[in-house]
Amino acid sequence: MIFAGVGLSCLMFAQVIMRYFLDSPFAGIEEVAILFGVWIYFLGMGYATKAKEHINGGIVSLLVTDPYKLKILDLVRSLVCMLAAIVFGYFACKYALFVIEKGRMSLYLQWPKGFWSGSMILGFTMMVGYFLLDAVRNARQLSSQSR
Template identity: 30%
Template sequence: MSSNAISRIFGGADKFISNSISLLIIVGGAMVALTVVLQVLLRYVFKVPLFGLEEFSRLIAVWVYFFGAVLGTKWDTHVQGDVAGRLFSSARARAVIKTVTWVVSLVVCGLFLYHAAAYSLWLYGTGERTTGLWWPRIYSVGSMFFGALFMTLYSIANVARYAKEAAVGSRPAAGGAS
């Protein structure tokens, strides 16, 4: 297989993942908003709370949170303090700073991935369930592992992208790892 074919395959997979996560964020955000409105109406207007609705909302919200973290890592749009980058005027120096920053982020994501995987495996082994609806807790904790995995992969892509920019001195395309 040629490098162009491999690049097309990974590019297509990346686009599919990104579009899927974006859609899930939109649907999940709408579901959380609707469940909150429904819960308020049921509890305070009709005086009849619906059992388990808060638990469902939390499950969706935690997945939406980690989906957003994945896209923030992919697009390099997460909150960051870029004071060091403003001290240097050349694109290459800024790329070196970004590379170092992403290496640190990669180490942190790797640690997060390790602990999320260990906790997820332990939790799966215990079979622990939620207190309200008795859903397996791995449904919500799995979001940490999913988020950590894709944040680590996109951090690797960003390290490679900025390292290439630092070596060549060119500017990468806007929008993060692509």
């Protein structure tokens, strides 16, 4: 993510210099900028899941005060989120295979569109893995607290 972020910043700086000072824009930079942006987004999605910085509903903790029931709800939340990430990951893989099989290339640089699709696959794979780890941790805590 850091590499893509720094790369994106450098590309935008170079594009501004080329466009406004040298009067010679290069459209390929915009393709690479989108590539970096997509990688930042999907890797960030996985990282946010790992760091538990994704959006959570907090109203349940206001309604349910029993810690055991909250752990059960955390386990269910982890499993539902993991299932959703699996479904979206499946469609990301399906789309990536479609793009690769068709031999789609980027417009200016003629790079394989699979570079863009790979970010989705990696991001959803990271999410599934982190939700699975979270579910396992919640299940272990539940088994140690069993009533």
